[in-house]
Amino acid sequence: MRKIDKSFPGVRALQGVDFTLCEGEIHALMGENGAGKSTLIKVLTGVYGKDGGTISLKDQGEVTIHSPQDAQNLGISTVYQEITLCPNLTVAENMYIGRTKGTIQHWKKMVQDADKILQNLDIPAKASQQLASCSIAVQQMVAIARAVDMDCKVLILDEPTSSLDEQEVEKLFGLMRDLKARGVGIIFVTHFLDQVYEVCDKITVLRDGTLVGEYEIKDLPRVQLVAKMLGKEMDDLSDIKSEQNTYQGDDADTKVFEAENLQSNAGIKPFDFYIKKGEVNGFTGLLGSGRSESVRAIFGADRVLQGTVKKNGKVVKIAKPLDAMKNGIAYLPEDRKVDGIIGDLSVRENIILALQVLTGFFRPFSKSQANKFADEYIKKLSIKTASADTPIKSLSGGNQQKVILARWLLTHPEYLILDEPTRGIDVGTKVDIQKLVLELASEGTSVTFISSETDEMLRTCSRLIVMRDRKMVGELSGDDLTQSKIMSTIAGGESES
């Protein structure tokens, strides 16, 4: 791709970006949110038309790609961050949908073929299984299997790992290396630096719609990569905890919230839990180990079956989210799109929503009051939006997350639960959020911070609760807070994970 230009109303999303992908190479495309990664990919796959520049393929020379169908025909396949398959169809149907020629479908052959491919790629799914019954990771792999089966020469993976746990990521990487050996060129978009260094050969960095450069992986140490993505030298990523001011009040030892024998209908075992004033703790464990379910139980997001929650030693009844909110608990949900944003509503309405609900049905904020709240937090969290009237769905992921964060900060919670607040957002915003957490804690807010990235949790949390198989299996604090200790606790003391 040469000198690609793309403009949107008001923004030049790409300015003269060059990108080269060789056969049998895994090429990381890096950049912050809004740097133009997704736009570049969408131009390459024909979702957007380009305003200038050329795209050439090895055999065909210069090509024009007007639609995703064109791209597919040229052997360019994409697996997006969000699963774009049909969950109510079977695995085999998903793999072959939109690719059959003619009107007659050999169902039996289709299922057999699909099974063969799945076996070949070592994907734990049956062709006749309904897609929705597979885990997210397997669904992702099915999407890749679909792409692979279409004889693709270029495979684009847009944040494929953001909803996978480590083992699944490993499996995916195995699949990627396998494809690479077969000569497929892979473009890999991710926010996880570790993964880039584990699997990629080359890195192309974009910033603000322009090309920063293309590098061999061995020539670009991690710190420099981050510096290039942000456009400035970054030293605070290394350790922000050292500069943290922990909460020093006299009541630092009081348990603000305590849960006893709490269980919800989301399939977790009953658990006990407490958090002290100004403490940052975290739940860790593999995906599906019950991290989210635990905090959802505390917030009343799932139906509570048994157990009690105490606030400052007194039992409070939390049957639904509103009860939790009234008791000063705020919950930033794991799935921003499904549980967080109200897509069509404006940034302003999204920010004031929680406080508005707390204030009451018959006491809506005046327009000027709402604007004041919105403007305050847009500034405070440096949310990038055209105006407070912009629908939240047109913001980038990181900025959407900041809006949701603003929504809860506005309620001035005593206890803030952040479930994967940094998923799918850029490094700069990640660090911002981590800093904010520590700042809030030093002011006396108790925070529970959940993240799939252990190093993030190590940087922020002073106590970690380890979950395995929907059960609390351990608690780590002080000197025990190390990567290896976490790993071994998650694995249950067994040597291999």
Add this chain to the structure above:
Amino acid sequence: MSKDSAKGGFWKRLVSHQMFIPLVALILLAVINLVHDPSFFKITLGTNNAGFPVLSGSLITILDYGSELAILAIGMTLVTAASGGQDISVGATIAIAGSAMLRVLCGGDSRPDALAAPIIVGFIVACLAGMACGAFNGMLVAYFKIQPMIATLILFTAGRSIAAWINNNELPIVPDPKFGYFGSFIPGIPIPTTVFIAAACIIVIALVLRFTNLGLYTQAVGINESSSRLNGINPNFIKFITFVILGLCVAVAALIKVSRLSTINYSVIAKDIEMDAILAVALGGNSLAGGKFNMWASILGAYIIQFLTTTLYKFNVSSDALAAYKAVVVIILVVVSAPVFRDAISKLTKRKAKTQKEVG
């Protein structure tokens, strides 16, 4: 057109505003009438049979007969926004509410000499009946998670029979002429009473939207139910309550409908009005899939439908053929306001503006 769009944001903002297409439709209808017969806009002050002054003219007719639709559009907009579906039982529930009102006013006697109960009591009973129907629909939709159209299909099918059963299939006639005032004129006031009733409903909903969070909650629930719940809103209750509000609107519409005749015809009263009410919401540019809404656009949509009906009558379209003509106009309006079409148009104007710039 392209000249204006090159000039700047005003024209573009105007065109993309939700009220733009309904307003253009209204103006277009007005212009057609002006060309065809300028007397369309004439309003004359005459006297009616009883010798009282009344205003008459096509515009008055539109305001008069558009009232029920405008009132129903209010409730339908809220139901659509919260549940992403429509209530198709409003015509049938108007029959139920109207029948209940007649039963109370006539006391079970089909030809009473005097009112069996004050009119206000009859109206309150109609409100309760309407809200009960709304609550039934709302319960099925909110708590049993049945698709709105299927849930309301029950009362759509059964409603008129229930209405007939309430009065033992008789057609009672209200003896008190005062009851007729709601659907016509109050002696001495030349403006149709329905206009005041509709205005009152519009003012009430404006106050409700201004002084409560009903608008924010219904939109939030309609856009993202799960997220609304995590923000402390009770999505089921919000859906339920929108159906109850629509039930109240139904009762008011029933009062007008029954008052116009001082009696009821179970199989004909408010026939097909649910479709017009849904259409009013759609004409206003509101998504029938729920979420964001503009109440004023829906109400305007209701009056446009009545404007269209009256216009077609003026063109001597027979009442049998009316629906077909109406359908044609509706197709045009709905297609024009569809996002796909609007995107295509805005792309076209943009290209025009661009070429103009390059030339100039």
